[in-house]
Amino acid sequence: MASLAEYFPFWGNITQLEREKLESSAVARVYKSGTILHNGSQDCVGLFVIKSGQLRAKIASDEGKEMTVFRLFEGDICLFSASCIMKSLQFDLIIETEKNTELWVIPPLVYKSVMDESAAVANYTNELMASRLSEVIWLIEQVLWKSFDKRLAQFLEQENILEGSDILNITHEMIANHMGTAREVVTRMLKYFQSEGIVKLSRGKIELADKNKLKGLAG
Amino acid sequence: MASLAEYFPFWGNITQLEREKLESSAVARVYKSGTILHNGSQDCVGLFVIKSGQLRAKIASDEGKEMTVFRLFEGDICLFSASCIMKSLQFDLIIETEKNTELWVIPPLVYKSVMDESAAVANYTNELMASRLSEVIWLIEQVLWKSFDKRLAQFLEQENILEGSDILNITHEMIANHMGTAREVVTRMLKYFQSEGIVKLSRGKIELADKNKLKGLAG
Numbered sequence: 001m002a003s004l005a006e007y008f009p010f011w012g013n014i015t016q017l018e019r020e021k022l023e024s025s026a027v028a029r030v031y032k033s034g035t036i037l038h039n040g041s042q043d044c045v046g047l048f049v050i051k052s053g054q055l056r057a058k059i060a061s062d063e064g065k066e067m068t069v070f071r072l073f074e075g076d077i078c079l080f081s082a083s084c085i086m087k088s089l090q091f092d093l094i095i096e097t098e099k100n101t102e103l104w105v106i107p108p109l110v111y112k113s114v115m116d117e118s119a120a121v122a123n124y125t126n127e128l129m130a131s132r133l134s135e136v137i138w139l140i141e142q143v144l145w146k147s148f149d150k151r152l153a154q155f156l157e158q159e160n161i162l163e164g165s166d167i168l169n170i171t172h173e174m175i176a177n178h179m180g181t182a183r184e185v186v187t188r189m190l191k192y193f194q195s196e197g198i199v200k201l202s203r204g205k206i207e208l209a210d211k212n213k214l215k216g217l218a219g
Numbered sequence: 220m221a222s223l224a225e226y227f228p229f230w231g232n233i234t235q236l237e238r239e240k241l242e243s244s245a246v247a248r249v250y251k252s253g254t255i256l257h258n259g260s261q262d263c264v265g266l267f268v269i270k271s272g273q274l275r276a277k278i279a280s281d282e283g284k285e286m287t288v289f290r291l292f293e294g295d296i297c298l299f300s301a302s303c304i305m306k307s308l309q310f311d312l313i314i315e316t317e318k319n320t321e322l323w324v325i326p327p328l329v330y331k332s333v334m335d336e337s338a339a340v341a342n343y344t345n346e347l348m349a350s351r352l353s354e355v356i357w358l359i360e361q362v363l364w365k366s367f368d369k370r371l372a373q374f375l376e377q378e379n380i381l382e383g384s385d386i387l388n389i390t391h392e393m394i395a396n397h398m399g400t401a402r403e404v405v406t407r408m409l410k411y412f413q414s415e416g417i418v419k420l421s422r423g424k425i426e427l428a429d430k431n432k433l434k435g436l437a438g
Contacts, residue, residue, distance in 0.1 A: 059356065061364040069356070088349035091356040115342065122341030123334065129348045130307035136352065137278065137288070137310040140359050144399045145280040180363045 004104065007049045007075060013120035025110040031097045037081060038095040044084035046105040050076050053101025054162070057093045058177070067180030069093065070135045079128050082108040085115065143180065152189050153218035155179060156199070156208065166208045223323065226268050226294060232339035244329040250316045256300060257314040263303035265324040269295050272320025273381070276312045277396070286399030288312065289354045298347050301327040304334065362399065371408050372437035374398060375418070375427060385427045 004023055005011040011019065026049070031037065037055070038045050048055070055072040057080065072078050083089040085108050115121045142151055155178060159168050172190065176183045190206065193199045198214050200207040208214060223242055224230040230238065245268070250256065256274070257264050267274070274291040276299065291297050302308040304327050334340045361370055374397060378387050391409065395402045409425065412418045417433050419426040427433060 059360055061360065063364070065364055067359075067363060069359075086346055086349045088346045088353060090350070090353040093356075115338070117338055119334070119336055119338040119341050122338050122345060126341060126345050126348060127305055127307045129345060129352060130305045131309070133348060133352045133355065134307060134309040136355050136359065137312075140286075140288075140355065140362065141278055141280065143359065143362055144286060145282070145284055 004049065007077065008124070010118070010120040010124045014114065014118050018114050018118060018121075021110060021114060022106060026104040026106050028102070028104055031101045031103075033097050033099050033101075035101075036094060036096045038078075038093065040092040040094065041083050041090060043081075044108050045081045046107045047082040047085075047111045048072075048078035048095075049104040049106065050074055050078065051102040051104065053097060053103070054099040055095055055101060056098045056178075057095050059092065059180075060094060065180065065182075066177035068178040069139065070132060071098070077128055078103075079125065079132070082106075082111060084108050085112040148181070148185065149189055149192070149217060150219055151179060152186070152193075153198075153214050156206070156214060157218050160208055160211070166211070168206045168208070169204060170206060171204055223268065226296065227343070229337070229339040229343045233333065233337050237333045237337060237340075240329055240333060241325060245323040245325050247321070247323055250320045250322075252316050252318050252320070254320075255313060255315045257297075257312065259311040259313065260302050260309060262300075263327050264300045265326045266301040266304075266330050267291075267297035267314075268323040268325065269293055269297065270321040270323065272316060272322070273318040274314055274320060275317045275397075276314050278311065278399075279313060284399065284401075285396035287397040288358065289351060290317070296347060297322075298344065298351070301325075301330060303327050304331040367400070367404065368408055368411070368436060369438055370398060371405070371412075372417075372433050375425070375433060376437050379427055379430070385430070387425045387427070388423060389425060390423055 004026060005019075031053075037048070050072055052074050055078060057069045057072070057078075058066050059069055060066045078095060079085075080089065080093050081095055083093075115125055152175070155175065156168070159170065160166065172186045173183045176186045179186070190199060190201055194201050196213065198208075198210050198217070200209045223245060224238075250272075256267070269291055271293050274297060276288045276291070276297075277285050278288055279285045297314060299308065299312050300314050302312075334344055371394070374394065375387070378389065379385065382388075391405045392402045395405045398405070409418060409420055413420050415432065417427075417429050417436070419428045
C-alpha cells in the first residue's frame, strides 16, 4: 500500500499520521468494464485512485440521452465520486468503467478530514478541480462552436489511440452517448465519412480506412 | 477596509498576519458598465471581491461568437480573474461589468501565498470552484438538451429579475451573445413569442407582455 505515495504529489507535505490515515482506509477494488461506480450527487462512494483501466464520467438527460464529460486513466484521481466532501459540488455525474479497472477507494470522510487540516491536500484538490473545470469549459466550446464532423473525427482519433487498433468495436449508439447527440446524427455523419473513404462500416465495428484524411478533418 | 471580513467566511480561521496581508494589499476600484476587467488565461489581474454591481464571465469563439458562462453579483468573489493562482486553470474567460461596479482587487500572488499556507483559505477556494463547475455543468446540460424556446424564456425571466423592470433594454444581438447562438435564432424565437402575446418588441427593447405565459414556457 506504500504506493499511494506515487499517486499523490502532496505525500511529502503531510504528516505521518495523515499518511497512515489515508493508507489504512484505502480499499483496493477491481471492476469489470461497464460497471457503474457512482451515480449522481447523492452518491458518495469515495475518492478513486486509478491503478489501471479506464473510467468515463458522463451526464445524462431525463430522457436518457448521455454525454461523456471527461475520462480518467491510470494514475488519475477521481474526485467527484466523493462529491460529499464539498457542499458546492451540485451536479449529477455518472462514473462508469470503460475497461476492466483496478483502483483504490479512499472513504470521503477520511479524505475530507485530511483536506480540512492540510493546505497541501486542499491546494492539490483545487488543482484537480481546476483541470476538470478547464476540460468542461473546453467541451462547452466544442458543443457550441465546433461542427459535428470535426468533433466526430476527433472522437474517432481519440478512440484509435485508446484502443490501439484501427478497427473500433463501438456502436453508433455508444458514440452518440459519448457526444451528447442522437444515434441518427452519428449514423448520418459516419455514412458521409464512408462515402469519403475515411471509414468502413460494418455491424458494431468501424474501420479507420484513411487515417490521414481523418486527421485532416479533425484539424 | 475592515469589511473584507464580511466577504470571506474564512476570516476567523486565518492568522492576524494573513488578515493584514489581504487587507493591506486590496485595492478599491470603480468601473463603468461595459468595461472588460479580465481577458483570457494570460491575464491575471487579481481576485475580485464585489461590493456592488454585476459582472459577466463569458467565453468567445475565434469567429467572435460569445456565451455567458456565469454572472457575479454583490458579495460574490471572482476567482478566475486571478487564474495564475492555479496552474490547471487553463481556459480563456472574459470578465466584464454589466452594471457600474465597485470591487476590491486582491493581487493574485498575495492571495496565493495565503492560500498556500492556510487550509481554510484553500478549502474555501475549493468551494468557490466547485460551485462554478456546477454552474458550467448545468449550462452544458441546458445547451445539449433544453429546447431553445425554454432557454430563452428562462433568460428573459432572469433579466426581468435582475433589471427589476418588465421592459428590458436589450438587443437581440446581446441576447445571442449571452446564449452562445446567432442573432437570427434569437430574432426568430422572439417573433414567435410576440405572435403568442408573450412579448412586445420594439427597437432595442423587449416588453414582457404576459409574464404568466413566459413562466409557463420557462418551466
